[in-house]
Amino acid sequence: MLRGIRHLPAYSATAVLGVLLFVFIALPVGLVLFESFKLAGPIPLDELAEITRQALDKLEPQQRERQTARWIATLKPEERTAAIAGAIELMGGQVPWDRKMATFDEQEAAAKKAVAAFSAEERAKFDAGYPLAVATLHKRIALAFMLRDKLSPAEFDQLREGTRQGYGLDHYTAVFTSARLHKAFRNSLLLSSVVAMLTTAIGFAIAYGINRSVIARPRLVRYLTLVPLVSPPVVIATAAILLFGRNGAVTKGLLQDTLGLIDADTVNLYGWGGVILAQVLGHIPASFIILDNVLSKSDGRIEEAAASQGATAWQVFSRVTLPMTQPGIVRSLILVFMLIMTDFGNPLVIGRDIPVLAGILYDEMTGFQNTSLAAALAMWMIVPALLVYVAIERLGRRKRFASAVGAPPELPVPAAARAALNAVAWSVVSLTILLYGAIVAASFVKIWRVDNSFTLAWYTNGEVAGYVPDELAPTLVWQSIKVAVLAAPFGGILAVALAYLIERVRPLGGGILGFVAMLPAILPGVILGVGYVVAFNLPFGVKNLSLTGTMWILVLNIMFANIFIGYLAGRAVLQRYDAAIDEAAESLGASLWQRFAWVTLPIMRHALLLGALYVFVHGLTALSAVIFLVSPAYKLASVLIFGSAEGGRYGLASATSVYILLIVFAVMAAIHWMERRGPVWARVGALAAGRT
Amino acid sequence: MTQVTLRNIRKNFGAVRAVDDVSLDIASGEFVCLLGASGCGKTTLLRILAGFTPPDAGEVLVDGRPVHMLPPNRREVGFVFQSYALFPTKTVAENIGFGLAVRHRSASETAKRVAELCELTQLKGLEERYPHEISGGQQQRVALARALATNPTMLLLDEPLSALDAKIRALLRTEIRAIVDRLKITTVYVTHDQEEALSIADRVAVMDAGKLLQIDAPMDIYMRPRQRFVADFVGTSNLLPGRPLDAERVEVDGRAIPAAVPASLRAAESVLVCVRPEHIMLDRGAASMPSAPGRLKAVTFAGATVHVVIVTPAGRELIADVPAHEWQTLGIRLGDTVIWRVRQGAPVVLPAGGA
Numbered sequence A: 001m002l003r004g005i006r007h008l009p010a011y012s013a014t015a016v017l018g019v020l021l022f023v024f025i026a027l028p029v030g031l032v033l034f035e036s037f038k039l040a041g042p043i044p045l046d047e048l049a050e051i052t053r054q055a056l057d058k059l060e061p062q063q064r065e066r067q068t069a070r071w072i073a074t075l076k077p078e079e080r081t082a083a084i085a086g087a088i089e090l091m092g093g094q095v096p097w098d099r100k101m102a103t104f105d106e107q108e109a110a111a112k113k114a115v116a117a118f119s120a121e122e123r124a125k126f127d128a129g130y131p132l133a134v135a136t137l138h139k140r141i142a143l144a145f146m147l148r149d150k151l152s153p154a155e156f157d158q159l160r161e162g163t164r165q166g167y168g169l170d171h172y173t174a175v176f177t178s179a180r181l182h183k184a185f186r187n188s189l190l191l192s193s194v195v196a197m198l199t200t201a202i203g204f205a206i207a208y209g210i211n212r213s214v215i216a217r218p219r220l221v222r223y224l225t226l227v228p229l230v231s232p233p234v235v236i237a238t239a240a241i242l243l244f245g246r247n248g249a250v251t252k253g254l255l256q257d258t259l260g261l262i263d264a265d266t267v268n269l270y271g272w273g274g275v276i277l278a279q280v281l282g283h284i285p286a287s288f289i290i291l292d293n294v295l296s297k298s299d300g301r302i303e304e305a306a307a308s309q310g311a312t313a314w315q316v317f318s319r320v321t322l323p324m325t326q327p328g329i330v331r332s333l334i335l336v337f338m339l340i341m342t343d344f345g346n347p348l349v350i351g352r353d354i355p356v357l358a359g360i361l362y363d364e365m366t367g368f369q370n371t372s373l374a375a376a377l378a379m380w381m382i383v384p385a386l387l388v389y390v391a392i393e394r395l396g397r398r399k400r401f402a403s404a405v406g407a408p409p410e411l412p413v414p415a416a417a418r419a420a421l422n423a424v425a426w427s428v429v430s431l432t433i434l435l436y437g438a439i440v441a442a443s444f445v446k447i448w449r450v451d452n453s454f455t456l457a458w459y460t461n462g463e464v465a466g467y468v469p470d471e472l473a474p475t476l477v478w479q480s481i482k483v484a485v486l487a488a489p490f491g492g493i494l495a496v497a498l499a500y501l502i503e504r505v506r507p508l509g510g511g512i513l514g515f516v517a518m519l520p521a522i523l524p525g526v527i528l529g530v531g532y533v534v535a536f537n538l539p540f541g542v543k544n545l546s547l548t549g550t551m552w553i554l555v556l557n558i559m560f561a562n563i564f565i566g567y568l569a570g571r572a573v574l575q576r577y578d579a580a581i582d583e584a585a586e587s588l589g590a591s592l593w594q595r596f597a598w599v600t601l602p603i604m605r606h607a608l609l610l611g612a613l614y615v616f617v618h619g620l621t622a623l624s625a626v627i628f629l630v631s632p633a634y635k636l637a638s639v640l641i642f643g644s645a646e647g648g649r650y651g652l653a654s655a656t657s658v659y660i661l662l663i664v665f666a667v668m669a670a671i672h673w674m675e676r677r678g679p680v681w682a683r684v685g686a687l688a689a690g691r692t
Numbered sequence B: 001m002t003q004v005t006l007r008n009i010r011k012n013f014g015a016v017r018a019v020d021d022v023s024l025d026i027a028s029g030e031f032v033c034l035l036g037a038s039g040c041g042k043t044t045l046l047r048i049l050a051g052f053t054p055p056d057a058g059e060v061l062v063d064g065r066p067v068h069m070l071p072p073n074r075r076e077v078g079f080v081f082q083s084y085a086l087f088p089t090k091t092v093a094e095n096i097g098f099g100l101a102v103r104h105r106s107a108s109e110t111a112k113r114v115a116e117l118c119e120l121t122q123l124k125g126l127e128e129r130y131p132h133e134i135s136g137g138q139q140q141r142v143a144l145a146r147a148l149a150t151n152p153t154m155l156l157l158d159e160p161l162s163a164l165d166a167k168i169r170a171l172l173r174t175e176i177r178a179i180v181d182r183l184k185i186t187t188v189y190v191t192h193d194q195e196e197a198l199s200i201a202d203r204v205a206v207m208d209a210g211k212l213l214q215i216d217a218p219m220d221i222y223m224r225p226r227q228r229f230v231a232d233f234v235g236t237s238n239l240l241p242g243r244p245l246d247a248e249r250v251e252v253d254g255r256a257i258p259a260a261v262p263a264s265l266r267a268a269e270s271v272l273v274c275v276r277p278e279h280i281m282l283d284r285g286a287a288s289m290p291s292a293p294g295r296l297k298a299v300t301f302a303g304a305t306v307h308v309v310i311v312t313p314a315g316r317e318l319i320a321d322v323p324a325h326e327w328q329t330l331g332i333r334l335g336d337t338v339i340w341r342v343r344q345g346a347p348v349v350l351p352a353g354g355a
């Protein structure tokens, strides 16, 4: 009772925040988990083929022969093309033509060509599988009715509709049972491991070089290294195509046409090379921030002590520096691994021919609305990283070195190492400049390296060479800004309010709230994106509450997916200040609201600003969650960039990217400039003093 | 103005008894110091008074009315924190005016009150500075002015001077006392500095391990401690175990020491005699009874007085304070035999057991 009265306002505030966090974070995530066990989607092709085969087996052999022959003979051309594609997929192959974009005639021709190109052995396999593909794709309904008496109602429905209901682990086991998914899963693991190691190595080299004052122009290197952090999606993959693709400026223009060294049609960066390049460059910032943080805080005296005991430079590095940095290295590896596992943008743009799990998730979500399989795949994406993380925690190998914050060691770095570190850092920087330069260049020409005449059309009405895209950069950039501007202040305030409640009021269950707010930091964006689709399509079965297709679902997603930064910053600030400040205000008669607004908020101004800025930047650049939430009625610039890059409209992708980059840099510069002029309260105080 | 009563207050933090059955009456306008060692529960008791910490049991009555239903922002108490807890983003004037601002008082009224308090606490000219732009002592004054701005019914201060150096501490505590006297506000002041407590308070309440041991005027706390802990904690004492001989004398190590034995202890098997160092007098040669020999073991010069340690034939160490000018005329050296005696009527006889 006694506690009740005093804490009533705090508990009410906590309850409100709790409901918000539950509805917009915990619920979608929980529903994804639930959805992943639901077997309601279409049955994957290979399983469906198996079901069809079993059904066919129920026919008399001659009847089966006759029937399939007639089916094949009566196929319409487009059905035939689809069946060829299906047969190729069933063989475990990759359909060598674009099934979404290309016109039907092109597809048909491509199918013919593909069949003609088979080796004798492949041809035999194809011929054996083709009838089944035809039956599976086009004649299941007929087959189901033929076998009506011999099938149970469930089997009948399953065969007829190609879908099924129920719960189970099938979507999870699909990763092992379906050849297509299995291959993608292996690709994902391989790609993520390679990129995590490369990225961490490069991130370490740059962070180490900067902290040991070895690298020339360290500020410039630092800033340029961090640029991809605030870039719109797939910029690097797009730029890599512009420079190193089949018609790339470097591959075709320089190496083939000018120097005659290579054939750009075969030697280019499509595929593994391009994906790895794009992913490594795109994720160096994350790794760099982690390792820079660790290295700048480690005490150089320890290394000097080792050197004074006679250790060589290499021994100091390998036996002292590396082990001290190990927790950071592990964190970087796990984080980058997880980010690559869940990223579909770059692989889809530059590596269509190497399927990865995230790309399949994207296709399943957007192409087939197969939410359940997508949900299970999303879970699979975080499982490996979580396993590694848990294993490290369990083995007790997680080390925290609470060394005093100290100056870096003043040991000389050997000349060879200096040169190597500079080479790494400046290669990354030059490549970054080159790639972003290509984007800017491509945004001003009509068609990259085909019609290099200058145009501003990509920035304005999109009218280039008689072709008008249905989505224009300015429109979608403006829609993105609207979403980001709406999400940012609310996200910032929510984040610091949560930090205040948890740090100062310490309500019951506060720890759980903090955990829920942190969930989006641990879970990849796709999970929250898929979660929003599941949760808010028909929330609680009420049609009027549906958020799908509105701008608000985007605002909410961007806000809640990113409040953790402001929350962490807010808690860090509050931990630095005396908690008695809040009690002082309370004893002076201030209510909970007055304490928050008048006392805490001014203290947390920086955290609020940082939190809001983070939400804002993500509102402009995030792709992985929002791509499932945009609708024809409301699209975002990042989705336009991805779509145009994937569709080869590089001018539009580039111009939109440049817009976004300019806005992000302008806002960051404005905030930087504001902060440089000292805390706002000091300025307001000085103004007030000047007037009185 | 306001009279405060604590009745059987208890507060446990897990297994720790922070406040253990404390009852206390504070008269209107009285200045009470809570004195005790670190961790004895002073802050906890003060926070219970302010309403920050709900007691596990017991009642707080203000002017006879229970206040446990009131949250801190309704209690009308001024609280001065050990760390000052000034609002870092507000100027001195805004800090002082905060309590009025949250009550939506008019700007002119607030400004007038702030000016008054700046006058009172000698903060004039610092109104537009930020807390980090003024000295520790000035921050302390701001904290005090802020606590007083809303005319609270009670002023609670938690070791307000502990972060300051000795000189400013002495100066500020007289200032605080003067201000409180002018406003005639009921005040509870927590400190672990006995000199501060004795010099500033109307009454001193000595606490140990959550218990309130004795509450009395400063002179009585020093001169007539009623418990061993109080005698030991406040000032320096020689605590000598002995046996009452009659109403006037106690036998210690086979010698009779003049001390008034309270009636309750006359029949006791054993008692403690508390002898303050300044009540032991030294001499060179033989002297009148009652006196005893001892050997000089250690001498520390401390300005106006000289602390000496003597060892009695029974092996007991006694601490004595001798005025410096007397010490010079005595001319004793380390190792010399001296004669000591206890000033008539000065020792206090305490029960022997426990605290």
Ligand SMILES: Nc1ncnc2c1ncn2[C@@H]1O[C@H](COP(=O)(O)OP(=O)(O)OP(=O)(O)O)[C@@H](O)[C@H]1O
Pocket: B013, B014, B016, B017, B018, B036, B037, B038, B039, B040, B041, B042, B043, B044, B045, B192
């Ligand atoms: N919030 C709390 N949770 C748990 N134990 C507490 C809490 N507050 C105080 N205590 C314990 O209660 C006891 C009394 O603490 P209190 O702060 O009242 O002491 P104090 O007399 O003010 O000490 P000091 O002079 O060091 O400030 C201590 O043992 C302390 O550890």
Ligand SMILES: [Mg+2]
Pocket: B042, B043, B044, B158
């Ligand atoms: Mg205390």
